[in-house]
Structures are given as structure tokens and as C-alpha cells.
Amino acid sequence: MEDSAEHKDISYIVKVTNNCNMGCQYCYYRHNRSKSPENRMRPEVLERTIASMLDYNTDYANFIWHGGEPLLMGRPFYESIVEIQKGYLRETGKEIIITNCIQTNGVLLDDEWIDFFVENDFNVSISLDGFFDLHSMNRGTNREAFDAIMANIARLSERGVPFSVLTVVTKETIGQEEELFDFFADYDISSFGFLPMNYGDEEDSLSPDDYGAFLKRFFELWITKGKMNISIREFDEFMRGYLGQEQRLCHHTDLCDCYFTVTPTGDLYPCDCFPQNEQTKLGNVFGSIADAHEANRRFFAKSHGMPVGCKGCEFAHICNGGCRYHRWLKDEEYGQKQYYCESYRALYGEIAACLSVGSESQQSG
Numbered sequence: 408m409e410d411s412a413e414h415k416d417i418s419y420i421v422k423v424t425n426n427c428n429m430g431c432q433y434c435y436y437r438h439n440r441s442k443s444p445e446n447r448m449r450p451e452v453l454e455r456t457i458a459s460m461l462d463y464n465t466d467y468a469n470f471i472w473h474g475g476e477p478l479l480m481g482r483p484f485y486e487s488i489v490e491i492q493k494g495y496l497r498e499t500g501k502e503i504i505i506t507n508c509i510q511t512n513g514v515l516l517d518d519e520w521i522d523f524f525v526e527n528d529f530n531v532s533i534s535l536d537g538f539f540d541l542h543s544m545n546r547g548t549n550r551e552a553f554d555a556i557m558a559n560i561a562r563l564s565e566r567g568v569p570f571s572v573l574t575v576v577t578k579e580t581i582g583q584e585e586e587l588f589d590f591f592a593d594y595d596i597s598s599f600g601f602l603p604m605n606y607g608d609e610e611d612s613l614s615p616d617d618y619g620a621f622l623k624r625f626f627e628l629w630i631t632k633g634k635m636n637i638s639i640r641e642f643d644e645f646m647r648g649y650l651g652q653e654q655r656l657c658h659h660t661d662l663c664d665c666y667f668t669v670t671p672t673g674d675l676y677p678c679d680c681f682p683q684n685e686q687t688k689l690g691n692v693f694g695s696i697a698d699a700h701e702a703n704r705r706f707f708a709k710s711h712g713m714p715v716g717c718k719g720c721e722f723a724h725i726c727n728g729g730c731r732y733h734r735w736l737k738d739e740e741y742g743q744k745q746y747y748c749e750s751y752r753a754l755y756g757e758i759a760a761c762l763s764v765g766s767e768s769q770q771s772g
């Protein structure tokens with residue numbers, strides 16, 4: 408039994424289905440997904456998934472509904488999620504704050520879905536790589552599906568639903584930063600974050616140089632276009648760290664071992680990006696979550712502490728070594744600096760210079 412001082416609340420990234428209505432060329436999950444023949448989560452697995460986290464956690468329970476494409480499960484599935492969660496709290500009297508987030512490609516969203524998300528306080532995150540050419544290039548989206556996504560984004564804005572956008576940066580994005588920035592601004596997309604396209608191999612993945620140049624250019628645009636009401640995850644996070652505030656992005660915390668991927672059959676694995684195989688399997692929602700958590704701690708044990716290469720880096724206390732998956736990619740041991748270290752250093756140097764000029768001019772003003 409674990410020491411209660413060690414107990415930390417866990418989060419689930421729930422693969423409610425492996426099925427998807429898109430065929431994104433770069434999708435890590437196409438290769439990564441478990442080989443289970445069961446592609447949709449059954450009601451008893453859903454019930455156990457929810458109860459297992461609510462039994463285990465003490466204060467907060469964070470569910471990230473994911474896939475595949477999670478909206479393919481249909482609204483009744485999500486209505487049952489809310490029912491199960493409410494029923495659990497009612498029956499146990501346990502006081503725990505539940506958050507639900509959904510990560511979707513946005514094609515199937517409609518007014519009924521939006522009503523449901525508003526009524527039940529779901530955080531919505533939409534995958535959008537940019538304007539039509541950029542988005543369709545790797546995601547294979549046709550014009551009709553793209554127009555549906557954009558109409559759904561407009562619906563969310565009109566309804567005042569807070570949502571964010573997740574943008575995969577690919578080789579094709581490089582050099583089109585201004586067009587991308589203006590596109591987001593034109594559509595009033597005011598909260599987004601980036602994922603460098605990474606396939607686990609250097610040839611196809613976005614290079615650290617390209618990603619660094621992209622981030623720096625985007626930061627310059629953010630400053631020069633005066634659109635600082637737009638929240639860009641990577642910039643906000645650095646500034647929080649720089650100003651000594653609490654970091655929120657999982658990459659910058661030491662909490663990877665609190666994140667689990669749950670497959671449609673209830674199998675538990677580390678964070679979504681890692682391969683799912685017998686070596687990385689941590690347990691199942693029908694088994695002991697304490698044991699699975701312990702297995703996840705062992706999986707990430709070598710990732711605690713900083714890689715040698717980070718010694719002397721002025722930003723190390725902010726990035727905390729960065730995304731563990733991007734560290735693991737280098738040697739499957741976490742021993743080296745993360746794959747995109749130089750990209751973030753390029754961005755952080757730029758932001759830090761900007762913040763120090765700002766504070767100097769305030770002092771002299």
C-alpha cells in the first residue's frame with residue numbers, strides 16, 4: 408500500500424473509441440493504438456473507468472475524453488458519463504471536483520452538442536492546423552468537412568463557449584506564420600496551443616530548428632500585431648514560470664506519472680504519446696489503481712531530475728526538462744535533453760528579452 412503522503416490525484420485520457428472519421432497522415436495513434444478488437448468503450452467499462460478514478464482521487468478528478476474521434480460515441484454516451492459522475496457523488500457523498508475536457512476534430516459538433524457542453528461545463532478543445540490548405544494537407548479534410556469545422560468554431564464563439572484550439576505545426580506551416588496568425592485572428596480564435604508534428608523519427612518529424620523559428624516568428628507577430636488578448640499556451644506558460652507563478656502545462660511539471668491513457672477495454676498506459684505494448688501496460692481500470700499508479704511511477708522514475716545537458720541553462724527551472732515523451736524519444740531513457748529543447752530556448756530567449764526591456768522601461772518611466 409502506498410504512503411498517503413505520496414498520493415496524488417490522477418487524470419485519465421480516455422480513448423472512448425479507436426475509430427476516427429478522419430485519416431490524418433501524421434496521427435501517432437494510428438500506429439500506437441492497442442491491437443484490441445474492441446474499438447468502442449462498453450458501458451460497464453465506462454462505469455468502472457469513472458468509478459476507479461473517483462474512488463482513488465481525493466480532491467480533483469480530471470477526465471479528458473479522447474480517441475480516435477470521441478464525438479463518434481454519440482451524445483447518449485456523454486449523457487451517461489455525467490449521470491455516472493453525479494450518481495457516484497450522490498451515493499458516496501464524496502466531495503470531489505470533477506472536470507471534463509473533450510478533444511475533438513470538430514466535424515460533428517452541432518447545436519445539440521454545444522448545448523450539452525454548456526449545460527455540463529465541458530472544456531472543448533478542437534484540432535485545427537490552420538486555413539484549408541494547411542489543415543487538409545495532413546489531415547485529409549475535404550472542403551465540406553473543413554467548412555463544417557469552421558462553422559462549428561463560429562457557433563462556439565457566438566454562444567460564448569470557452570474553447571481552445573490545438574494546432575499541429577508541420578514542415579508545411581513553416582513560412583506561413585503570418586497567414587496562420589491572421590487566420591486565427593479573423594475567426595476570433597483566442598486560445599490555442601501548438602504541437603510539433605512528431606512521428607518518433609527524425610526524417611518525418613518537424614525539426615527543432617524549424618519549430619524554434621516558428622515559435623519565435625509567432626511571438627513576434629503576437630507582439631507586433633497587438634493581439635495580446637489572444638492566449639497562446641506556450642507563451643503564457645513560459646511567462647507564468649518566468650514570473651514565478653504555478654506552471655499548468657503538464658510538460659513543465661513533474662506530474663507525468665499522474666496521467667494515464669485508458670483504452671476502450673479499460674487498459675491503462677502512460678500518457679497518450681508513448682507506445683502501447685505489454686512493456687508499457689500499467690494495469691486495467693478493473694484492477695488496482697494504486698498498483699497501476701505505482702507502475703506509472705516506475706515508468707517515469709528515470710525522468711525525475713534534469714538531464715545533464717540542462718545544467719547551467721537559465722530556463723531549466725521553468726521548463727523543468729520539458730515534455731518527458733520528447734526526452735524519452737532521444738534514448739528511451741530520459742537521459743538527454745528533450746527533442747525540442749533548442750526550439751523552446753529560442754522562444755524563451757525572445758520572450759525573456761522582451762519582458763526585461765518592458766520592466767526596464769517601467770523602472771525608468
Ligand SMILES: C[S@@+](CC[C@H](N)C(=O)[O-])C[C@H]1O[C@@H](n2cnc3c(N)ncnc32)[C@H](O)[C@@H]1O
Binds near residue numbers: 473475477512534574
Ligand atoms: C490523436 S487526436 C485524437 C482526438 C481527436 N480525433 C482530434 O482530432 O482532436 C489528438 C491530437 O493529437 C494530434 N496529433 C496526432 N498525431 C500527431 C503527431 N504525430 N504529432 C503531433 N500531434 C499529433 C492531433 O492533431 C490532435 O490534435
